[in-house]
Amino acid sequence: MRDRFELVEKKHPDLSIRRQCKLLGLARSTAGYQPVPESAQNLHIKRLMDELYLIDPCRGSRSMVTLLRRDYGLVVNRKRVQRLRREMGLETIYCKPRTSIPDDGHRKYPYLLRDLAVTRPDQVWCTDITYVPMPGGSSYLCAVMDWYSKKVLGWAVSNTMETGLCLEALDNALANTGKVPEIFNTDQGCQFTSAEWISRLKELEIKISMDGKGRWMDNVFIERLWRSVKYENIYLFEHPTIIELCAGLEEWFERYNHWRPHAANAGETPAMIYDPEEPRRIVIRPINDTLERTA
Secondary structure (H helix, E strand, O other): OHHHHOOOOOOOOOOOHHHHHHHHOOOHHHHHOOOOOOOHHHHHHHHHHHHHHHHOOOOOHHHHHHHHHHHHOOOOOHHHHHHHHHHHOOOOOOOOOOOOOOOOOOOOOOOOOOOOOOOOOOOEEEEEEEEEEEOOEEEEEEEEEEOOOOOEEEEEEEOOOOHHHHHHHHHHHHHHHOOOOOEEEEOOOOOOOOHHHHHHHHHOOOEEEEOOOOOHHHHHHHHHHHHHHHHHHHHHHOOOOHHHHHHHHHHHHHHHHHOOOOHHHOOOOHHHHHOOOOOOOOOOOOHHHHHHHHO
C-alpha cells in the first residue's frame, strides 16, 4: 500500500487526489494521513520484551504479561503484548499442530545442513533479522554470517522489516568477500521466501536451505550473534539515530571479526579462520603502546 500511496501526486495538473486514489485502489483518507510516532511507553515495553526474548524465547504473551507486571511493575494487557510482538517480528517457540499446508505462493525449501560436515569457509552462509530498540523508535538489523568461521560478512539496517533490507545485507557480503557460498541457510520468514530473495539466490546458483518452522536452533550461530551485539552495544549505548546506530555497529562488528577471540575457533578471530592470509588488523591499540605514546 505504501508503494501505491507514493504514486499519488498532490499537485497533478489533470487528476485530482480523489481520482488518483480511486485509480490506485486507495482510500481518499490515506492521502492526508500523517503517521503517528510510537509512544514512549510502547518503546519501553518493546525494549523489555526484546531483552526477555533473548533470555527465553519460549515465553508466550501470557507469561510476558506476568513478567512485565511482576518484575517491572508494568500493567499491560495481553492483546497489547501480542500486537507489539507482531510489530517486532518476535514469535514464541513452541510445538504446534500441523493443521494446514502452506500454499504455493511462498515455496519452502528443505533444511540442507542436517548431518552435513561444514569444513571450510564459504561452504554455508546464514542470515537473520533482529529487532533493534531505539530511544525514539525502532529499526531492524540483518546480518550475513559465514557458518564455518562465524565471521559477519555483511550487514544492513533499516526502519522497516522488508526484503530489501536482506538483499542489501547480501549484496554487502558479496561485495566485501567477492565470493559466493555453496549453501545459504535462513529461517522461513516472509522476507526469505519472497520471490525477490529466492530469485537472487538462484541467479547466483546458490543452494537454498531453510530452518524447520519455529526451530531457532537450526540457525543457532546467528542467534548467538544477536545476543552478543545487543548486550554489548545496542542496549549499552542506546543509539538515538540510525546514523549513530550504524556507526556503533560498524565499530562492534570490526572488533567481533578482527579482534575478539572465539572459543569455537580455538581462540582465533573469525577473520583469521575465514582468510588466514588476510593481514591482521589492530582494532584496539595495545595498552603498552598507549603508555609509550603518552609518556
